[in-house]
Amino acid sequence: MSTYDAIYAVVRQIPWGRVATYGQVAELAHLPGQARLVGYALFQMQRSDLPWHRVINAKGEISYSSFRQGADYLQRSLLEQEGIVFSAENKVSLKDYRWQPSVESLVSDLSPGGSN
DNA sequence: CCGCTGACTCGCG
DNA sequence: ACGCGAGCCAGCG
Numbered sequence: 146m147s148t149y150d151a152i153y154a155v156v157r158q159i160p161w162g163r164v165a166t167y168g169q170v171a172e173l174a175h176l177p178g179q180a181r182l183v184g185y186a187l188f189q190m191q192r193s194d195l196p197w198h199r200v201i202n203a204k205g206e207i208s209y210s211s212f213r214q215g216a217d218y219l220q221r222s223l224l225e226q227e228g229i230v231f232s233a234e235n236k237v238s239l240k241d242y243r244w245q246p247s248v249e250s251l252v253s254d255l256s257p258g259g260s261n
Numbered sequence: 262c263c264g265c266t267g268a269c270t271c272g273c274g
Numbered sequence: 275a276c277g278c279g280a281g282c283c284a285g286c287g
Contacts, residue, residue, distance in 0.1 A: 147284090148283080148284065149284080149285095166270090167268075167269050167270080168269070168270065168271095171269090171282095176283085178270085178281085178282060178283095179269090179282055179283060179284095180269040180270055180282085181267070181268090181269045181270080181281090181282060181283070181284095182267095182269090182282080182283055182284065183268080183269075184267070184268035184269055185266090185267055185268075185269090185283080185284070185285080186268090186284085187268055188267065188268050189267095189284095189285075197268085201268090202268080202269060202270080203269075203270060203271085204270095207268090208268040208269075209268070210267085210268050220268095263287105265285105265286095265287095266284105266285095266286095267283105267284100267285100269281105269282090270281095270282095271279105271280095271281095272278105272279095272280095273277105273278090273279095274276105274277095274278095
């Protein structure tokens with residue numbers, strides 16, 4: 146199990162209609178503070194079975210890769226198809242759409258009762 | 262093996 | 275509220 150595989154495993158768990166931040170995915174993948182790796186992992190991955198579009202940055206905005214410059218509308222489109230609404234600033238309400246993983250989804254310790 | 266790069270995040274001004 | 279700089283680590287040449 147590579148580090149990236151752990152990241153992919155977490156991303157794959159993000160349910161339909163929900164989003165997660167890079168930092169959040171990193172923590173769930175047991176890689177606290179390594180939000181960048183999440184982005185890098187998604188950058189390198191080419192599989193289509195991953196809901197990569199459900200991963201956004203901490204600002205609630207979509208992060209685009211330079212080489213995918215033309216697919217900027219794609220991620221937003223995919224999210225909108227899941228019922229996620231974007232604000233006038235092209236941001237999503239993290240407080241409303243952020244995925245809150247259930248304890249069963251987690252492998253080890255986690256503070257129950259997410260204080261949102 | 263050393264160094265650069267890259268879908269991030271947080272703190273400060 | 276926004277821009278800038280520093281810290282993180284894995285993959286590749």
